[in-house]
Amino acid sequence: xxxxxESAAQGVQNVIxxxxxxxxxxxxxxxxxxxxxxxxxxxxxxPGVSQKMLIQQLRQLEADGVVARIVHHQVPPKVEYHLTAWxxxxxxxxxxxxxxxxxxxxxLGSRFVAAGSLPS
Amino acid sequence: xxxxxESAAQGVQNVIxxxxxxxxxxxxxxxxxxxxxxxxxxxxxxPGVSQKMLIQQLRQLEADGVVARIVHHQVPPKVEYHLTAWxxxxxxxxxxxxxxxxxxxxxLGSRFVAAGSLPS
DNA sequence: TCACGCGCTTACCTCGGGGTAAGTCGCTTA
DNA sequence: TAAGCGACTTACCCCGAGGTAAGCGCGTGA
Numbered sequence: 001x002x003x004x005x006e007s008a009a010q011g012v013q014n015v016i017x018x019x020x021x022x023x024x025x026x027x028x029x030x031x032x033x034x035x036x037x038x039x040x041x042x043x044x045x046x047p048g049v050s051q052k053m054l055i056q057q058l059r060q061l062e063a064d065g066v067v068a069r070i071v072h073h074q075v076p077p078k079v080e081y082h083l084t085a086w087x088x089x090x091x092x093x094x095x096x097x098x099x100x101x102x103x104x105x106x107x108l109g110s111r112f113v114a115a116g117s118l119p120s
Numbered sequence: 121x122x123x124x125x126e127s128a129a130q131g132v133q134n135v136i137x138x139x140x141x142x143x144x145x146x147x148x149x150x151x152x153x154x155x156x157x158x159x160x161x162x163x164x165x166x167p168g169v170s171q172k173m174l175i176q177q178l179r180q181l182e183a184d185g186v187v188a189r190i191v192h193h194q195v196p197p198k199v200e201y202h203l204t205a206w207x208x209x210x211x212x213x214x215x216x217x218x219x220x221x222x223x224x225x226x227x228l229g230s231r232f233v234a235a236g237s238l239p240s
Numbered sequence: 241t242c243a244c245g246c247g248c249t250t251a252c253c254t255c256g257g258g259g260t261a262a263g264t265c266g267c268t269t270a
Numbered sequence: 271t272a273a274g275c276g277a278c279t280t281a282c283c284c285c286g287a288g289g290t291a292a293g294c295g296c297g298t299g300a
Contacts, residue, residue: 001222003234005149008218011234012145015217020140022258025132029125039277053258055278065228075267076276086225096216097135098128102121105206108185114123114131142288159247173288175248195297196246 018064023049023057028083031067032091036082066090138184143169143177148203151187152211156202186210 003011019025026046030037037045043054058081061067066087072078083090104112123131139145146166150157157165163174178201181187186207192198203210224232 001218003218005152006146007234008214009145009149011218011221011232012139012214014232014234015221016136016140016145019132020136025129025136026126029129032125040275043277050259050261051278052260052280056258064231065225074276075265076274077266077278079277084225086223089223090220093213093216093220094128094132096213098121098123098131100210100213101131101135103206103209105185105204111184112131112134114127114134160245163247170289170291171248172250172290176288194246195295196244197248197296199247 018061018066021057021060023053024061027054027057027061028066028087028090028094031081031083032088034082034088036070036080039079039081042081061087138181138186141177141180143173144181147174147177147181148186148207148210148214151201151203152208154202154208156190156200159199159201162201181207 019028023046026049027042030042030045039054039058042058043049043051046054058067058069062069065084067081068084068087070080070082072080098114101112101114139148143166146169147162150162150165159174159178162178163169163171166174178187178189182189185204187201188204188207190200190202192200218234221232221234
């Protein structure tokens with residue numbers, strides 16, 4: 001596939017539109033590796049997120065074909081979320097962005113150093 | 121370098137913060153390939169952008185170390201913009217995003233098909 | 241003397257993403 | 271009979287990204 005400057009910019013914009021949103025990346029990285037999580041699991045795993053925001057971002061990711069939703073008809077309700085195959089395949093692309101950030105010239109300061117909490 | 125889910129999300133967010141902005145990707149793709157463009161060149165090449173926006177996005181990209189600015193002290197003024205080496209190296213990473221988008225399942229419709237103008 | 245080109249800068253407004261707080265629904269358990 | 275769990279939904283507010291329109295400073299050509 002070949003791109004003009006305009007169509008390439010468009011294409012990347014489309015991808016960014018999927019990823020931009022205060023909580024989407026955090027959700028994605030919770031789900032990478034084939035994890036399946038309930039709504040309440042995510043709520044607990046992502047400190048600071050509200051139910052409204054969590055649902056909204058999940059719905060958008062679902063509409064974009066990145067995450068999938070499984071409803072178990074029970075009471076109390078149980079809903080599980082996981083990545084689609086295509087969603088999983090985002091991982092290497094994001095890795096590309098991360099390694100670009102790692103190559104940032106040092107005079108930019110700590111702007112690109114991901115706040116390091118020690119590996120769990 | 122190793123990441124936790126949180127720090128990886130953070131790292132990608134940092135990159136996205138650099139790229140998100142109505143006109144930044146369009147500017148980047150005008151500059152990819154080592155092109156050097158004057159302010160007024162960019163203004164003409166990017167239909168719809170206002171001077172305020174163009175300057176703002178350029179300044180942010182400059183602050184983030186992605187583009188560089190050369191001022192020629194003349195009258196009328198002449199200022200040129202081009203990518204830094206690090207900025208150029210963004211290209212393959214963005215390609216990764218584009219090819220991910222190309223692999224989008226067809227049931228998502230045209231959401232990920234970059235609006236195709238024919239190659240110039 | 242006056243307008244013009246170039247690269248900005250400033251003031252002002254609009255719209256929507258994201259935040260908080262509270263409500264809902266259906267079943268179950270004390 | 272009342273409280274609670276889990277997954278949402280709704281109403282309301284706020285702030286900042288981005289848009290429009292106009293002004294500025296300097297030297298040159300008409």
